[in-house]
Each structure stands twice: as structure tokens, then as C-alpha cells.
Amino acid sequence: MVSDVGSAPRPGRKQAPRFVAGERVQVAARPVLGHCRTPWYVRGKRGIVIAVHGRFRDPERLAYHRPGLPAQILYKVRFQQREVWPSYRGSNADQIEVDIHEHWLEPTR
Amino acid sequence: MHEHDDHDHNHNHGHPHAHPPAQKDHDAGPMGAYEVLEEALRSLLIEKGILSAEAIAAAIDLMDSRTPALGAKVVARAWTDATFKRHLLKDTRAALLECGIDIGTIAEFATVENTPEVHNVIVCTLCSCYPKMLLGTPPAWYKSLAYRSRTVVDPRGVLSEFGVELPPQVEVRVHDSTADLRYLVLPMRPKATRGWNEEQLAAIITRDCMIGTALPKVAPKAPAARAG
Numbered sequence: 001m002v003s004d005v006g007s008a009p010r011p012g013r014k015q016a017p018r019f020v021a022g023e024r025v026q027v028a029a030r031p032v033l034g035h036c037r038t039p040w041y042v043r044g045k046r047g048i049v050i051a052v053h054g055r056f057r058d059p060e061r062l063a064y065h066r067p068g069l070p071a072q073i074l075y076k077v078r079f080q081q082r083e084v085w086p087s088y089r090g091s092n093a094d095q096i097e098v099d100i101h102e103h104w105l106e107p108t109r
Numbered sequence: 110m111h112e113h114d115d116h117d118h119n120h121n122h123g124h125p126h127a128h129p130p131a132q133k134d135h136d137a138g139p140m141g142a143y144e145v146l147e148e149a150l151r152s153l154l155i156e157k158g159i160l161s162a163e164a165i166a167a168a169i170d171l172m173d174s175r176t177p178a179l180g181a182k183v184v185a186r187a188w189t190d191a192t193f194k195r196h197l198l199k200d201t202r203a204a205l206l207e208c209g210i211d212i213g214t215i216a217e218f219a220t221v222e223n224t225p226e227v228h229n230v231i232v233c234t235l236c237s238c239y240p241k242m243l244l245g246t247p248p249a250w251y252k253s254l255a256y257r258s259r260t261v262v263d264p265r266g267v268l269s270e271f272g273v274e275l276p277p278q279v280e281v282r283v284h285d286s287t288a289d290l291r292y293l294v295l296p297m298r299p300k301a302t303r304g305w306n307e308e309q310l311a312a313i314i315t316r317d318c319m320i321g322t323a324l325p326k327v328a329p330k331a332p333a334a335r336a337g
Contacts, residue, residue, distance in 0.1 A: 093280040099288035
């Protein structure tokens with residue numbers, strides 16, 4: 001988690017998390033070139049925020065030797081397996097949880 | 110082992126006989142591009158005084174000192190100490206520090222608890238993220254494409270291949286470690302371990318139990334009969 005950033009550029013004013021635990025969210029369905037930590041299988045899928053992990057440097061920038069700033073809020077998002085894999089073989093209650101950075105999440109109606 | 114023991118063995122005896130294939134030295138043959146890169150980078154860092162060979166060896170030693178036995182001790186303590194268990198679930202880093210285990214600053218840790226209703230299993234689909242600072246280096250299968258891709262789409266099928274059959278009413282919850290968190294599964298304590306001490310408990314907590322691909326098993330001749 002980013003607590004202080006040492007000699008790296010200031011991250012600027014700390015943004016409050018955009019989502020809270022229990023909130024329904026949808027993962028952006030955008031394509032991406034290069035390093036990305038949002039697995040394709042959850043893109044466009046709807047889930048629920050289970051936990052707000054805190055602020056972490058952005059891996060999409062870190063991967064290219066940048067400081068990873070501004071830091072991104074990281075969330076634990078829970079998806080129903082049936083939502084992720086329509087042909088899922090298992091219980092309807094089965095779930096998958098993925099850690100997703102804030103810039104990949106959108107509110108759902 | 111040679112197939113014959115009826116005569117003195119030397120290699121000039123002029124008849125064909127079977128030898129097992131010689132094991133290849135891991136550093137035989139030409140270096141690959143990444144090996145060259147690693148060696149060049151390492152020697153430059155040492156030459157410039159940014160790192161020392163001693164510091165690198167110490168870091169490797171630290172990694173090698175982490176084994177599933179460490180995780181087993183933590184789980185056994187959580188099984189016998191409700192306050193510690195709450196602490197572990199709430200703030201894994203601090204609880205581990207309380208046990209003298211420093212997980213460093215590379216990643217955060219979280220603990221997920223198996224219950225009669227929920228079974229947790231850990232995977233890293235993007236690479237092979239693993240709670241190394243607690244469990245040591247991951248098994249080769251954890252890094253395999255098959256485990257990484259199949260666990261998210263068919264966890265019950267994968268678990269069944271590990272010998273774990275879960276009733277349909279137990280919800281399977283897969284955790285994909287995509288970011289800065291490493292997950293530890295806190296398995297359920299078997300009922301048959303009543304009265305066991307932490308050491309006895311730790312002995313049945315295997316690496317796979319803490320990944321979620323196994324359940325702690327009590328052997329038929331359980332050590333429970335012994336004093337402790």
C-alpha cells in the first residue's frame with residue numbers, strides 16, 4: 001500500500017475511494033495494449049465490492065518504469081461464477097473474487 | 110544403479126549394458142538471452158556498489174527459509190487461539206508480525222477462512238503470485254497454465270483432481286491474486302483433532318491446505334491418542 005512515496009513525485013491530493021463495500025460495480029469492457037492486471041474474463045461483468053484494500057501504485061504505469069502515480073484504489077470485487085461464465089458447471093452460489101483497480105470500475109444502475 | 114552386480118564394474122568390459130540417462134547439469138549448454146541479461150545486470154549492480162553478492166545471497170537465504178511449515182504454525186495457532194484468529198483475518202500482516210514473521214513490503218497479505226459454507230481456493234491467472242514470504246516458493250503446478258486457467262472456470266473440476274470433492278451446498282470461492290495482495294487460506298480444523306496441541310495440529314496442515322487444493326486430514330492412527 002502507498003503510505004509515503006519517498007523521493008517519487010507527490011501523488012497529489014488523496015482521492016477518497018469512489019466505491020464502498022457492498023456497492024454494485026461493472027468492470028470496464030475496454031481493450032488494452034500492454035501490461036494490465038484486470039483479467040479479460042471479468043471485463044464487462046458486474047460484481048459487488050467486498051473490500052477496499054487501499055491505495056496502491058498503478059501497475060499499468062509501474063510496468064513501464066514509471067512511478068505508478070497517481071496511486072489507484074484497489075478493490076476486492078466478488079462476481080457470481082454464472083455471471084462470469086454463462087456455461088459454468090457448478091453451484092449457482094459459487095463465486096470468484098478479483099482484485100481490481102479503481103480506474104477499471106464503473107457504477108452500475 | 111547398474112543392472113548387474115555379479116562382476117566388478119568398469120567401463121572397459123566391452124559388452125553393452127544399461128545405464129540410466131545421465132541427469133543434465135542445469136547450467137550445461139549455452140546461456141539463454143534472459144540468463145545473460147540477469148548476469149549482466151547483477152554484475153553491474155555489484156560493480157556499481159548498489160548491491161553486494163552477500164546481500165543477494167542473504168535475500169536468497171531468506172526466501173529459502175520460508176516453507177509451508179511456517180504457514181502451518183500460523184494456522185495451528187489460529188485454530189487454538191480465537192483472539193489470534195480474529196487478528197489474522199482482520200490484519201494478516203500485523204498478526205504474522207506478532208508470530209515473529211515479517212512478510213516484507215513487496216506485497217500485502219490477506220487471510221480467507223474456510224467455513225462449513227464456503228471453501229476458498231487461490232490462483233493467480235496472470236502470472237504466479239503466491240504468499241512466498243509465508244509458504245516459500247510455489248509448487249510447479251501452481252504456475253502451470255492448466256491450473257491457472259482451469260481454476261477460475263472450473264474450480265470444482267480442478268479440486269476434484271486434487272481429491273477434494275465438495276458437496277454442492279458448499280460454495281466454492283476462487284480468489285484470483287491479480288494485484289498487490291497475496292492470499293492465505295485458513296482451513297477448517299477437523300473435529301477429530303480435539304485436544305491436540307499446536308505442534309500436532311501443524312503436522313496435518315499441508316501447503317495445499319493453505320492454497321485451498323486440499324483439506325487437512327487426520328490419519329487413522331492419529332497422534333491424538335498420545336499425551337499432549
